[in-house]
Amino acid sequence: MQRGLDSETKKQLEEEEKKIISEEHWYLDLPELKEKESFIIEEQSFLLCEDLLYGRMSFRGFNPEVEKLMLQMNAKNQVEEVEEETVELDVSDEEMARRYETLVGTIGKKFAKKRDRANYEEDENGDIKPIKTRKMFLKPQD
Amino acid sequence: MAAAAAVVAESLAGYRARAARAVLEQVVLPGEELLLPEQEDGEGPGGTGERPLRLNAGARSRGRVVCGPGLRRCGDRLLVTKCGRLRHKEPGSGSGGGVYWVDSQQKRYVPVKGDHVIGIVTAKSGDIFKVDVGGSEPASLSYLAFEGATKRNRPNVQVGDLIYGQFVVANKDMEPEMVCIDSCGRACGMGVIGQDGLLFKVTLGLIRRLLAPDCEILQEVGKLYPLEIVFGMNGRIWVKAKTIQQTLILANILEACEHMTADQRKQIFSRLAES
Numbered sequence: 205m206q207r208g209l210d211s212e213t214k215k216q217l218e219e220e221e222k223k224i225i226s227e228e229h230w231y232l233d234l235p236e237l238k239e240k241e242s243f244i245i246e247e248q249s250f251l252l253c254e255d256l257l258y259g260r261m262s263f264r265g266f267n268p269e270v271e272k273l274m275l276q277m278n279a280k281n282q283v284e285e286v287e288e289e290t291v292e293l294d295v296s297d298e299e300m301a302r303r304y305e306t307l308v309g310t311i312g313k314k315f316a317k318k319r320d321r322a323n324y325e326e327d328e329n330g331d332i333k334p335i336k337t338r339k340m341f342l343k344p345q346d
Numbered sequence: 347m348a349a350a351a352a353v354v355a356e357s358l359a360g361y362r363a364r365a366a367r368a369v370l371e372q373v374v375l376p377g378e379e380l381l382l383p384e385q386e387d388g389e390g391p392g393g394t395g396e397r398p399l400r401l402n403a404g405a406r407s408r409g410r411v412v413c414g415p416g417l418r419r420c421g422d423r424l425l426v427t428k429c430g431r432l433r434h435k436e437p438g439s440g441s442g443g444g445v446y447w448v449d450s451q452q453k454r455y456v457p458v459k460g461d462h463v464i465g466i467v468t469a470k471s472g473d474i475f476k477v478d479v480g481g482s483e484p485a486s487l488s489y490l491a492f493e494g495a496t497k498r499n500r501p502n503v504q505v506g507d508l509i510y511g512q513f514v515v516a517n518k519d520m521e522p523e524m525v526c527i528d529s530c531g532r533a534c535g536m537g538v539i540g541q542d543g544l545l546f547k548v549t550l551g552l553i554r555r556l557l558a559p560d561c562e563i564l565q566e567v568g569k570l571y572p573l574e575i576v577f578g579m580n581g582r583i584w585v586k587a588k589t590i591q592q593t594l595i596l597a598n599i600l601e602a603c604e605h606m607t608a609d610q611r612k613q614i615f616s617r618l619a620e621s
Contacts, residue, residue: 243382243410243411243422244382244410244411244413244419244422245410245411245412245413246412246418246419247413247414247415247445248415248456248458249414249458249460249461250447250458250461250554250579251461252445253414253433253435254435254554255558256557256559257557258535259510259535259557259576259577259579260510260535260574260576260577261564261568261574261575262574262575263567263568263572263575264568264572265572266573266574266586266587270574273535277534277535
């Protein structure tokens with residue numbers, strides 16, 4: 205049976221092991237070299253050098269798709285301002301506002317109780333608008 | 347030409363590197379070293395190798411200089427590897443010290459990443475097509491690299507078809523790979539080129555000249571009759587017009603443009619326009 209080693213001898217043994225391990229590690233015995241930042245980048249492509257046009261071309265309407273592509277790709281090259289940025293609206297803003305106005309009424313009607321549904325009347329245009337008048341107690345006039 | 351050669355021979359005999367700025371638009375030969383603008387002062391009078399103290403830090407923050415085709419980096423200098431004219435482009439927006447390159451002439455194409463090329467399908471093996479692009483190896487093109495292609499919906503590509511695509515992998519250690527879609531997945535005009543038409547080969551320099559933004563040749567050609575042209579950076583051009591005769595005329599013009607002067611070209615175009 206092996207008796208446990210003393211704590212001191214244990215520590216010594218550990219230190220010796222560490223020493224051996226660290227001595228085994230290799231390291232370069234050189235002075236510190238500063239990495240030179242290179243200012244020159246090598247590129248083998250002609251795209252950076254010359255602004256070349258797009259490779260597919262069509263003239264006088266021979267291939268309409270290619271002509272459209274030509275405009276697109278060459279405009280991208282020259283970074284021109286794209287005039288057709290504004291998307292053509294299918295529905296104008298005013299119509300949209302009107303629809304939303306009546307939409308409130310329609311949805312409101314859905315959640316209104318049976319008695320309140322009578323409050324919603326149809327306008328001249330067929331839009332449903334809620335009437336703001338509420339039934340209050342009317343004092344009988346003598 | 348003799349004067350230029352004499353100058354070059356003189357400088358090579360003296361074995362001094364020249365300033366890049368002094369040699370712009372002149373003929374350079376392989377083996378020459380070029381100094382970038384910021385290094386000129388250090389090599390100035392006396393050439394003792396001592397750099398004068400600079401009080402302004404502007405010199406160091408010149409940004410990166412790009413050396414393009416025909417040039418290599420050699421320490422802090424540029425080494426010329428192809429013969430041709432040295433060109434320079436100023437940086438468009440801020441960063442960078444501009445681009446230097448050599449405008450050389452050659453017929454052999456070396457695949458470069460990002461180039462749009464015309465290839466001919468030579469074989470179909472499993473999931474990929476082998477496409478001949480004029481380089482040392484046929485490029486591989488996956489069948490999924492077309493717009494709207496899925497595993498069930500395969501593209502209709504046969505052996506012998508013409509493909510217009512771009513390289514995604516192209517270096518000297520690997521087989522080149524090309525695709526027919528861009529990074530967003532759209533075709534952008536790439537893919538199989540249609541029926542009929544004529545494919546012919548020209549030098550690489552002519553292609554770059556024709557694709558320059560202010561090319562007169564193309565403007566004049568476009569006025570002749572309705573036609574379609576596809577340019578591949580590997581020296582291949584595909585043309586198509588309504589009749590075979592018109593197609594052949596077009597092919598002959600483009601091939602001959604290499605060696606014609608502007609006047610001769612104008613004569614030919616005016617004769618064609620009459621007929």
